[in-house]
Amino acid sequence: MINATFPIASLAGRPAVGESKVQATPQAMRVLVIEDDPEVARYLVKGLKESGYVADHAATGTDGLVMAMGESYDVAIVDRMLPGLDGLVLIETLRKSGNRTPVLILSALGDVDQRVRGLRAGGDDYLAKPFAFTELLARLEALLRRGSGSRSETVLRVADLEMDLLAHSVRRGGRAIDLQPREFRLLEFLMRHAGHVVTRTMLLEGVWDYHFDPQTNVIDVHISRLRQKIDKGFDKALIHTVRGAGYSLRPTDSEPPAVVPAERRG
């Protein structure tokens, strides 16, 4: 199973009642936040802690580099512009020293050109400020999984849904499902991130390689089409809408709807 090892974020930023088995993962993921803006840093650290991560904070590039080299983090969030040492230089230094910690770059510079520079420097993902915390969390989890998940799998499975990457075929409950190429890639992306929240922006970037927000919610239409093919005629839905965040592909009985804001249930 792809989805059992990592904590599912509580998107309300607070541990939800009934989610304790997820939150109490014995070894919490360690996140290093290198961010000079105290407001943003506080927001990040607080949100991460409430989502079940252990978060450390460095306010300058030099401090951040020392901490990243000295301790072992599962993922680092690095601001693009930092006092002391520029974010990109920091990442380059880290990579040259053989440190492979996944890095999510945060930046106020959002254009494609800046993004390319960030990824070229050794960053693993790029998120423009301002961002929604759900977006950050979803991307962080995708990064954490990237290290452990294997890219060489030829068959992806979620519940009774099966995707053969070589034969380019999809079956659910033994029944063949005919998908358009783009629908296939969309489903593949969802299956690779099974059990986790995938935002609309992540889908646009991962499936279409678009780095802009279409004015219409085109992704919703594509998902609803995919739903028609994957979930229609089955009693248990696999594609779930995560309110205010995006989508998640998972077996219905595997998790409680952890993504509904806590206040509503409390």
Added chain:
Amino acid sequence: MKRGILRTTTFRLALGYLALFGGSVALLFGFLYWATAGYMARQMDETIVAEITGLAEQYRQTGIQGLAAVIRQRLARDPAGSQVYLLTNPNFIPIVGNLDRWPNAPESLDGWIEFELQDQAGRAGEAYLAHARHFVLAGGFHLLIGRDARALQQVQRVILRSLAWGFAITLALGLLGGVLMSRASLRRIEAINRTTREIIEGDLARRIPTRGSDDDFDELAQNLNAMLERIEALMEGIRHVSEGVAHDLRSPLTRLRHRLETARMAGRDPEEQRRLIEASIAEADTLLATFNALLRIAEAESGRGRAGFAPVDLDVVAQDVIDLYEPVAQEKKQTLTAALQPARLVGDRHLLSQALANLLDNAIKCSPDGGRIDVTLSTGDAGARLTVADNGPGIPPEYRGKVLERFFRLDPSRSTPGSGLGLSLVAAVARLHDATLTLDDNHPGLRITIAFPQPKSA
């Protein structure tokens, strides 16, 4: 005029040209003088030399007595005294001749002497110049033969004077021409300067006057005017954007503020509070999307976007965007057709994708349910043409330029969704790619064409 005429480039050029021209005229006149006056002088010298040769021959055959007789004879034939003869013994004592003594004048190496004479013919006191040659005969006798040089000198003087006048007139005319030319250019430059100063002082609507003569100054003025046109359009754009930002962002910010305030007041009702906070976040996201769109346009407009230029298969880009929007059109029961010819150009894939996405977004939003949207990409000699046509309400001709401006919306109440930035981005992306964007009537509906230039084969 602020600058002296002497400092103008045209005048300096004219002066330089004048010097060159003056030099060549002087050379030409020198040759003319040599060919006319010089020829006459040489003629005279040759006659004198011929006569000396003849008389020397006479002396060899008939001795000094015979020579004297011949000279006497010749003197008798020339009462006007235009010829000079003087034969003396070795001590320069005259034997025969029309001079009473040997002239006291310096002699050149080959025996030529110039000296003044009194006119014997009676024009009292008038001196004239004689040109003569001194020849020493075998017995030590001296022979001086010359000619009256007055006529020659007069001719020489006349020629010299006319040449000098010609030269002076040439220089004067050249100088005058230079001054006039410089003043003309200075006047026109001054017109440009004056306009520039007025623009610097704030009147951006000023334009440099042209004469319609299609000369280089007119071309300069036209280019400057075109530049000013562009600057004014940009300034207008900036003003428009600032106003747009002020107007269009004020209402969502006001709504945001109201919602947050209401949320604070609704402290007792957590459900209501949560709903208000979520609405506020959505409002903030809309605002951010607007800012992002503005930044995107600015990025495309600055030309900095060209850094991302690479060969792009426009048909693939178009097909991808169509794939993205096809389900959306289907939801509205609209027919979305694509007829794409392969077209490769150098451009920014991301910006081109977004421009086309904006066009499709608009077309789908504006067309009624069950409408029809056609995307065509054709290639021709002129380059690739990408057309998006819908059968929606279209845009009245008078607004077709306006809709490309930032924040302009056909619906003044702004009740339909949209930021009023979609087509501005398309326009900016088209401009970045040197493409022309045209909006036409699709009878009914709107047809937007982006005509890309033919890629330059390097």
